[in-house]
Amino acid sequence: MVNVYQVPENEIRKIKTYIPGFDEISRGGLPINRSTLVSGSSGCGKTIFATQFLVNGIRYENENAVFVTFEETPDSIKKNMLSFGWDIDKYEKENKFIFIHASVRKQEETIGEYNLSGLITRIEQAIKKINAKRVAIDSLGSLLFQYNNDKIIRRELFILSDKLKDLGVTIVMTAERIQEYGEISRYGIEEFVADNVIILRNTLEEEKRRRTIEILKYRGAFHQKGEYPFTILPQKGIIGTALTTIDINQPVCQ
């Protein structure tokens, strides 16, 4: 794809997502080496967005990926993503993709203060092992729910973000919301640990499903404002549907 936008000298550089329509409205993709929160209600497509960002990095930029999941198992994610034509199993075998499954522990008692350096170490090790450039964390809500200690989790998320940025990766973190228009995230913390915030919406208007993406804030970088419609298609993933004449001649990513 051709970058048709003039980027000012002091603007933060961006990394392409290759998600049709998104790189246009974001004027280049996601701010590189920063963390972006993708928040949305259940079923809005945030896990798909995060996965598509990672998979496209492997396909088009030869950039490896690490996916941190809490509730959903790697097998379940792989199975779901196969319908978009993304063979993550193959990428795992080729050492281009690593899953970290920080599963919920039912029988684990908490006594006193703790930190998340166990998880952070695992993520760092995985990134170093395959020289990953793109990381997804799905979802912050699961982490906040399981550990039920806002102060500790918030502190640890800042530490995690700093360490990952030191490793030169770009991070997508997903978060849940309860309403389509209202609070950015369920716990009200998630947006504060990220540099950038994107909202995915999934509304039903007069029996028609309307999916939109909105870049709420990009710290230190330009982006188009407002909501843009998209759809989710089998064998494709997320596709923005309001492409301007500039982009109509662009090839659709396979």
Next chain:
Amino acid sequence: MIIAINEKSDKMQIKYIFKLYIYGHTLECESAIKSLNDIGQNELNGNYDLEVIDIKEMPEKAKQAKLVTIPTLIREHPEPVRRLIGDLKDREKVLFALDIPS
């Protein structure tokens, strides 16, 4: 025949095997180590093994043990295997969680 069973001394014969995962020697980690050694000496009469694994030195262990939080204590013996997380400062809670009579 009357057989006297001293439940407390029975427990004393069992050897407790602990693995404590830490990350560097922070206050939380030092607290957990101290707490366990205190319990081991006083409640378990020295019948315990404490292996301290620092994942700052050996990061690959974090993946092996599927760690998220630090400190993490795993009681491998006696069974059932129990996992506790935190600085373990509250001695009574630790004893209760590990089924050790005080």
